[in-house]
Amino acid sequence: MKEDRIPKIFISYSWSSDALVLELAQRLVSHGVDVVLDKWDLKEGQDKYAFMERCVNDPEITKVLIICDKVYAQKANDRTGGVGDETVIISSEIYGNMKQEKFIPVIAEKSEDGKPYVPTYIKTRIYIDLSDPETYEIEYEKLLRNIYEKPQFTKPKLGKMPEWLDEEKTDFFQLKDLIRQIRGSNTDNKRKSCISRFQITHIEVLKEYIEKNASPERVYEIFLNTKPVRDFFLEFVETLAETGTDYAEIIAEGFETMYNQLTCIKTFEPNANSASQDDLDIFKIYIWELFICVIAFMRHIKDYAAINEMLTYTYFLETSIFGGAIKPNNYTAFRHHSRIIEECYKPKTEMKNKYTLMGDVICSQREKLPIYTGEAIAxxxxFLYQVCNAYELSENEQSWHKAYWFPTCYVYVKNMPIEWEKMKSRRYCDKMMVLFGVDSLEALKTVISRCTFDSKMKYPRSWDAAPAILNCIQVEDIGTLS
Incomplete structure (x- = not known):
């Protein structure tokens, strides 16, 4: 039905349902339905049979309501009276017209044993039941939705085939099944077991993506193929958050294990005595993107305690490709610049003029709706860059590199993270205290004062550097509003 079209209906009934029909017709009219009713539209001197036939066959009448009570059913079955005449007309239309949804039985009366009175010729049709006062409103809404073709339940838009079904290299069924088991676990022990098995299986699946001496083009292609695995891990994170467990700590430990296993050549070749960092670059790219997406999810659900745990957690990470050199570090160790893709592959492609190929691809080709939009990822x-100085990570950890997070995707941000301007509200500052791990407004101002603009945080050809928190709010404005 077109949005601007007024629905027009005809009501077929017996005198025994006069009161119900008149009330129903009046209510439908009040809801914008053009009702054709003999009491209103059949004038003295007109042919009743011709009126009925015209109404039933009129193409502008989109629905015909058949009000079914004991008298109507009996007359329809016996083909007697005016009801009998209408029955002849309607039944011929029902049996001969493909658009049979035009005719809607409406139950006005039931027998003593609860069976509706329905004429034989429409006995098998789904009906609207207005005979019970307790369910009248529900059934009336169903009728109104039917008339307007606005069903309460609509078939969802057809989506795309899951990407993992087309993956030849790896079977993802076990990951999917473990997520289902975590959701359905009825004991803590079973849930913990499934969580552990998922993390182990996730790494085993990722190990299948190693390809030694791969060309830069092939490394890029392999990264694109990791999206189904990433999406399963994000479903795993969402599932953990729903269970009410301390999911941030579980995820942080998972990142530590993932990094240590997938950036060590001994995981793949236990006896290896030579290796290239380039062979494991795909896993550093994957972990970097995955960490950003996990933070995107936590921001989406506004779980700032979980974000604080992820960003202040001490990660004991391997510093050698051959393993055995674990040192404490912070989340900035997961930040990764892929030399293979950005410096070796990108210049040979039509994307050579982009500031970043990796930033472009994860914001435009790696969305997982509705949460992980390109904007949310960027x-x-x-966000991970803007909060970095607030935690003073370089002073708290024995890092093997300078603690900073260059925001690869900052050039794709359309809107500034909402958290900073909202800090003008004292009430909102309570949430930000949780994020930064402080317990007073003054302490919050102190940590925010460290989040200053750095003009060097930009791409070489870019005019604009990445904005800092203090580009969005002044320290003196924090907590000034109620």
Whole structure:
């Protein structure tokens, strides 16, 4: 039905349902339905049979309501009276017309044993039941929705085939099944077991993506193929958050294990005595993107305690490709610049003029709706840069590199993260205290004062550097509003 079209209906009934029909017709009219009713539209001197036939066959009448009570059913079955005449007309239309949904039985009366009175010729049709006062409103809404073709339940838009079904290299069924088991676990022990098995299986699946001496083009192609695995891990994170467990700590430990296993050549070749960092670059790219997406999810559900745990957690990470050199570090160790893709592959492609190929691809080709939009991913990446100085990570950890997070995707951010301007509200500052791990407004101002603009945080050809928190709010404005 077109949005601007007024629905027009005809009501077929027996005198025994006069009161119900008149009330129903009046209510339908009040709801914008053009009702054709003999009491209103059949004038003295007109042919009743011709009126009925015209109404039933009129193409502008989109629905014909057949009000079924004991008298109507009996007359329809016996083909007697005016009801009998209408029955002849309607039944011929029902049996001969493909658009049979035009005719809607409406139950006005039931027998003593609860069976509706329905004429034989429409006995098998789904009906609207207005005979019970307790369910009248529900059934009336169903009728109104039917008339307007606005069903309460609509078939969802056809989606795309899951990407993992087309993956030849790896079977993802076990990952999917373990997520289902975590959701359905009825004991803590079973849930913990399934969580552990998922993390182990996730790494085993990722190990299948190693390809030694791969060309830069092939490394890029392999990264694109990791999206189904990433999406399963994000479903795993969402599932953990729903269970009410301390999911941030579980995920943080998972990142530590993932990094240590997938950036060590001994995981793949236990007896290896030579290796290239380039062979494991795909896993550093994957972990970097995955960390950003996890933060995007936590920002989406506004779980700032979980974000604080992820960003202040001490990660004991391997510093050698051959393993055995674990040192404490912070989340900035997961930040990764792929030399293979950005410096070796990108210049040979039509994307050579982009500031970043990796930033472009994860914001435009790696969305997982509705949560992980390109904008949400870009914002999370910028967010990780903006909060970095607030935690003073370089002073708290024995890092093997300078603690900073360059926001690769900042050039794709359309809107500034909403958290900073909202800090003008004292009430909202309570949430930000949780994020930064402080317990007073003054302490919050102190940590925010460290989040200053750095003009060097930009791409070489870019005019604009990544904005800092203090580009969005002044320290003196924090907590000034109620």
């Amino acid at each position: 914002e999370a990446d910028l």
